[in-house]
Amino acid sequence: MMRNQKQQEAPEPPPAAPGNESAGEAAPLVIADKVKGALRLAAVSPQAGRLGLTPGMALADARARIPHLRVRPLDAPSDQALIERIAEDCDRFTPVVALDPPHGLMLEITGCAHLFGGEGELRKQLLLRYRKAGFHIHASIAGAPDTARALVRFSRTPYVRPGEDEAAVRPLPIAALDIPDTTRTALSRAGLKIIADLADRAQVPLAERFGQVLPLKLRRTLAREIAPVHPRRIVPICAAERRFAEPIAASADIDATLADLARQVADRLSERREGGRAFEASFFRTDGVVRRISVETGRANRDPRALLRLFHERMETLADPLDPGFGFDLIRLSVPSADTLETTQVSLDGAANMKHALADLSDRLSARLGPRRVAHFAYADSHIPERAQRYAPTLAASLRPTRVCARPRSDPGDPPLRPSQIFDPPRYVSAFAEVPDGAPIKFGWRRVSHIIAHSEGPERIAPEWFRDPDDAQTRDYYRVEDRHGRRFWLFRAGLYGESATIPRWYVHGMLA
Amino acid sequence: MSAYTELVAATNFSFLRGASHPRDMVLTALLLGHAGLGVADRNSVAGVARAWTALKDLRADGLPPAEKVRQGGGPGEFVWVESEAAQTLDSKAVKERANAFRLLVGARLVFMDGAPDVVVYPEHRSGWGRLCRLLTLGARRAKKGACELVLDDLLEDPHGLLMIVMPEGDPGGMEGRLQRLARRAPGAVWLGATMHRRGDDRRRLGRLREAAQRAGVPLLAVNDALYHAPSERDLQDVLSCIREGVTMETAGRLLEANAERHLKPAEEMERLFRDAPEAVEEIKAFMDRVEFDLGQLRYEYPEEPTPPGYTPQAYLEELTWRRAQWRYAGEVPEKVRGVLEDELRLIDKLNYAPYFLTIYDIVRVAEDKGILCQGRGSAANSAVCYALGITAVDPAAHDLLFARFISEERREPPDIDVDFEHERREEIIQHIYERWPSSGGHSGHGDPLPSQIRHSRGGQGSGTD
Amino acid sequence: MREELAKLKAQLAAHEGLTGHELAGEELGARGGGLFSLGAKSVDAALGGGLARGALHEVLAETVLDTASASGLASVLAHRAANGRPVVWIRDDGVCREAGMPYAPGLAEMGLDPDNMLLVFARNGLDALRAANESAACDAVGAVLIEIWGAPKALTLTATRRLALAASLSGVTLVMMRAGASPIPSAATTRWSVRAAPSSPAMANAPGLPVCALTLQRHRAGPAGHTWNVELRRENARSNAGDSDDEIIRYDACLGDAPALSGGMVPLPSGRPHDAEPETAGGAGTAARRTG
Structure with missing residues (x-):
């Protein structure tokens, strides 16, 4: 042991x-701090220590002993x-x-x-x-x-x-x-x-x-x-590092080092039958500054070439580029997170290869654009439109909940009942409509007035009382088309007569 | 008072679907000024008796006084209804409305074969019998508590039934079945249309209207109510979760999107159906077709086989005295004799003899088979029950007064529960099925008994009512 | 050579009433070549069967308010081109801001396949173009839809040439939707401009299937300048036969020839100037034109 x-x-x-x-x-130097209303020494320099000052002593006493x-x-x-x-x-x-x-x-x-x-x-x-x-x-x-x-x-x-x-x-x-x-x-x-x-x-x-x-x-x-x-x-689950007696600064040297470390890490992951889900390169500057750059992958991966590509994508788009200063004397590549990955044989399964190719593409795009900008649709079973879908980062793929498929609500041959584009948050519009629940006759948005030619509704969606705050409002949704064929999804928040305030209108989305 | 009547209303006897008690549905419809209410639960007529009792109370007493209302919850009491009408109506006005109010009793037939639900109201008494027979058929086919029916069961003999076809989703899918039904029962089929504010309501209404025209049936405006007031949406959501075995957080679109499934004012319904005013007008035509009234059934009980020359009452009296001799070893005490006479007089007056005979028959079968049983319930503590061996409590020893439990005022059927030995209960149930093979059907009476027995099977109680 | 052959086949098929889409199904192996049909007979016929796979196609929103229609049309093109393979949908922040975010329930109702999409939200045009290049080089991708707001500096003739080259090398079809901008010289094989058009209302005066006025502004391999009114439809219901316990009915988005409009709406004559309107004119400008 x-x-x-x-x-x-x-x-x-x-x-x-x-x-x-x-x-x-x-x-002699001392650091003082207020303790229960009185200034006391929090720390003393060696010189002050030699003169008999100790932390905790009242500053007044210290001054009495050593005036300067x-x-x-x-x-x-x-x-x-x-x-x-x-x-x-x-x-x-x-x-x-x-x-x-x-x-x-x-x-x-x-x-x-x-x-x-x-x-x-x-x-x-x-x-x-x-x-x-x-x-x-x-x-x-x-x-x-x-x-x-x-x-x-x-x-x-x-x-x-x-x-x-x-x-x-x-x-x-x-x-x-x-x-x-x-x-x-x-x-x-x-x-x-x-x-x-x-x-x-x-x-x-x-x-x-x-x-x-x-x-x-x-x-x-x-x-x-x-x-x-x-x-x-x-x-980290595993790591590889390299120290330099002579600090390195040239990007070619850094690349070569990363490539070498990537191979080492891949070997270690291979022994563990794992692939990394996140990788972190740490660059230790001689002056004590440490710069860390991390990339994530949507599936367990230990391909050194893919890994290097991800790091390149990431480093190219750094808002604050990697600055070697007087050089790096240590570079480490570590794996903070990994999943099981059996030794893969060269797969003849085309579908699996395709899946991997797509996963690698989304990893690279995530590394360059940021993980939140590369996503899949994910769904939640809810009547509330903005709750029914969200964008799940592909990197968090394994965390994705069970899918509730986006299935068409309308019958084939019927127009879509939901917009293809949604505004988050909904945009305020001014609308003229018959009370209490008529569809808008016209509405103004972004300084353009839209005269409604066709409309349908309301589709009444009440708040989820077990989740929403008490003052959440019922919405009446309308599918409308203006005289030029632009199709909007509008709603009125609140019902006439239910509250003192006049209900407001919003555009929540647009249809093709 | 408007002519509007909600013809498709479920009560909490539509298990884990309807959220309101029948009496709240009746009272709310009444206060809204509706002309009546059609109570139709899922494959059951169990709730209609409660609705009927509630209406009779309103006819007799008007609105219950506030203090009684606040107690709430107990039998025969109303929960308070937040209605302006409730504040402005006096008891007399409520009584007047209640007397003019028409309660339609029926059931919503839910089929196993993908056919749309059909809400069925008996046109007259024979229709009621047919409906009860249909429900019994479904119940016998199914496992405990369920009811399995297919559209063909209804098509076999729809005579005397008025049917509202309730399309779900795409109206196109049900057209063939609608037309079959319409051909089978000309003039007795309607197509129900709802306006639940689902977005495409008016488009759907247009399609239903066309489908109705193609089938040659009238369109009927309904709201397919699941509760009496919008405030009950929460409760209905919770029921849906229990029904589906999910939590509120995961129920999602299993729940209704809004709170539209309540009893709505007539003018609101007329406004919603402004594209098809004929569908609202049709309600009155539908109501006019219904002759049947639950009141017609009140004293009619499945006939008990009695020996020739005996009326049920005479036979019961004969049995009672004979068994009393045996119970008291030849010497019926004077006090007991008096009680027995009083009780038999009351039973005669209320025409309950067949009921006591039924219970007696079941208990005797249990005795023959050596199955332990024990009666209880409000009417069970009577001298007659003791004499007949239904109970083992000697009223002479306990000074219990039967008349206090069965009274004319209560206007409720007598209540005798019999607990059977758990392991052998099935034998008794089999006997009952043999004895009344199509309970409620052949006699056309459809007394609460068969449904109560069925209910008891489904429940986990140890008794058979 | 193979491309020409495929085109010929497609033409032949179109004559026999077969769509190029079905033909492409047979020839799944032959990537990079071939045409994909749009579904609207009149348009497909004019294109000689459909649009080329492995090429860059450009879709312009005529005005800012036509962005949703243009995006809808572009996503249908990408869907048709991808033929069941994943679509990478790249949208820059400008489009997100002005036209909203893609909404899967609505896309599914159009017959698109939201579960087979990779969404990429690019900060700006440059990021979007780089992501498009990268995606076009990945042969697992069926089609790339790139949506760019305005006229970012990075969007040059060279940039479009690079996209077109990437598309031709990998066989991945690229569809570029641009809104809030006027045309610039580009290497696209075709350029379309899209304007929302009145639908034939459904029952109870409900808005009907989405209709767009689609103008072929430019076509490398044929005549241009014609305008069609097309409906965005959902067709070819097929059940997911693969796993029997999960009977999800899927649909295909396609275009269809819009029925003639009642109420005296005159289709736009072809050959009108195709310049997009100034952004600020918005609906008002369009209104003046349509009533004129």
Whole structure:
């Protein structure tokens, strides 16, 4: 069984803009925030820390000690955004990256370390990358997420060998258990100061006295139990990636890389007897910007050529083209979603080939125009005209509900009773009609007056009382033809005499 | 009062289709000022008795007082009708209207062979018998509760029936059958036209009119009502869902698109049928053809075979006294004797003897076969029932008064339920079918009994009425 | 060579009362060639049996208000050409805005097959043209219907040549409907202009089957300039014999010669100028012309 390796990365203090550091040599920097009406230090720079300032201290006290203190207000949203950006960039180390509030990240590195030459090497590369960018950062690797968190915050032990997790955390203070302050205080009063004081005690009395959270946190911190990690992004079913010592920027290189990755991914999917329903290419720029481009397919697919075509369609129509900047040092192709796809033999079945050809066409069109713009008709069984049909994206084909066929309501030889074109929403018109339910005699729309020559109706369609709001109105539909042969589908919303307001008229569609 | 009458109205006895109780249909038609109402349920005449009782109450009492109305729901009570007419009419006016109001009783025959529904009203008493026989035929052919008929069943002998053919969808599909029916029963076939605001109503009306002309039958304006007021559309939708076994969300077009299937004011119907005023006028002609009135049936019960020289009443009395001797071991107590005399007098007055004889016959058959049975119901707690062995409750011991349960005022038939041993109930039912092979048919009486027995078969109750 | 042969066959068939459509059914294998009939005898006869498959045909809405009719006619042409294969229906946002969105219940009533359509909603003319090129290159497609509003820059003679080439290479028929625009030079094999025309009313003065005045403005292989009044019909009911439990009756959309109009409506003489009216004139302009 593989050992679960958790890595905690904790930039500390909360990253200010990396450039600030040099300018800050003159005066120590603190970040202040209002807590219960009083300004308190939310974070302190290393320099300020060396002068004895700690987070939580009242700003007034800090000022009293160090008059030339530089104070900046806390900007939580920007901090959050920065953490998210770092998390995004950490995707280059492992696809399983979780936020660990307030300022931590949790990386699941099982199975990834070998790409970097071992766990220690991975940690080193990670620290180097972010320290170079000006962050103060610490990282610990342990066998369980809570263990790693405790270590990075309270002992900064870089690395715990498999099986030694418990020994590593025993000397830590109970605060490392990540428990509520009240519990911590209660434990201190009871004379329990470090984890070792608790580790060997029976759990039941502990739970009875201090609540269920304590034994749970204890088990997790001692790596007796592994807490689930909630990654920020969907963990792909499979992926292939390529790293470059010399970042690449030329589109030919990028294409070649994608082609290579597509083949690798296809092989992996083939082993799994699956085909992807969605693919995502991630381009990691040296400066930490990650660009992701995804395509979807209407049916499970693992044909590298089809895949490349989809990516080309997509990339050609990007509103914001792919910008390599100083180059990409990592390109990954991952498959977030897949379906079963048996190994296909060269099919002699023409109909199936046709179906596939059409599916591939709609995939390419979806990639270029956007998935919502390529659709099939889908139906719902309803009297309400706009509810009776919708446009179902072909990419979501497998999600399509059972079909209710569009069957003609009229008899053959009779004119269609429904329009071939429908307006959503219906367009307001002004109409003259006999009350209460006569067909319009004329109506005005888009500054043209239409004199009605032939008409039929009303077709009365009442709201679906179990679905529509109470004030939904009954509609009377009329099929009308003006003197020039233009055929419209009009309706009056509401019945005369039913409400105080005068019913309004709309055009809901046109007939051929 | 207008001449308009809705000739195709279903009640909640059209199971899971009609949404209103017969009495609400009658009351609404009355308040709308209609000349009458034609009640026609799906392959059943079960609802017409309720409609009839409701009309009689209105004739006798006028509109029920408000406090009685508010209780609602119970037997003999009306639900309130939101009608302006209800506010302005006094009890006398309602009574007058009720007395002039004509209740047509019939059934809507629904066929298995794709033929259009035919709403049938008996022209006179023999027609009623024929209708009941037809329904019994369908019921016997079908599994529990259903009724299986084909158009040929009707064509075999449509004499004495007035028929309204109700086309569904494309009128072209039913023309052949309409013409066959019209040839078979000249002068007794109408083509029903509806204007449900389905868009192509007027075009369809035109086609129906042509089809009617080709077949040589008159066109008849109807609304094919499923409920008394538009507000009942919700209830009807729910019933449709139960019927089809679907949820509201998935029912879709199984539901009606609008709330048009209610009783409409005469002037509204006339306006809807302005392209074919003759179809509205034809209603009166149709009504004039119907002689039959449910009142004609009131005291007519299938004849019970009685020994020669006996009337049913004499035979019942003979039996009662003989069995009473046996029940009380030769010594009928004076108190019981008095009660028996009172009860027999009342039975005589209301002409219920055949009914008691019927029950007695069934119970005796059960006894012979060793099938356990037990009577109950309002009339069951009578000394006569005890004497006849229908019940085991000695009224002498319990001081129960039969007269309180059967009264002239209630104007309802006596009610005796008999529960049979569940496993052997079928034997009793078979006996009943043997005894009345074409119940209601041969005698031309069509008393509630056969339909009640049939109803009981379909239901899950353990009794046979 | 094969195309000519097919045309000859179609002509022969038309003489014998067979439609080119039925003929095409026999020759399903021979894609790219052949003609498809429109169903209206007078029009088919004038075309020598029908329109060419694997070619670009253009349909212009005479005025903005004729867009629904033009689209209806164009979709019938695409349906006839596709002969049971899928139709890719590309519509740009301008057409969606001005004429609405395709509505399957109504299309089914016209005898079209909405379940066999791939809908593509293009942002603009350029996207629509690119999607059309791509679709025309896919041999699983029966026909491509492309609907473009106005005169986008991308719609050039070259663009239409590219479409026509794609059509001829794959055998996929392209029908291009344009509304809110005047004709431009194009590589289309035929160009039609369509105007809504009064129907013969059904009973109770209900609007009857849709009627269009159809003018053949341009025809590479024959005379042009004639105008026909055609009805958009639904015909050839056939049940879905494939799976017996699902007896769906399907219909085919086709054109039919419109019955002569009562009430003194005079069909438009042929040879009138075919320029579409200015967009803003709308119905008013048309009204003036028709009453004149």
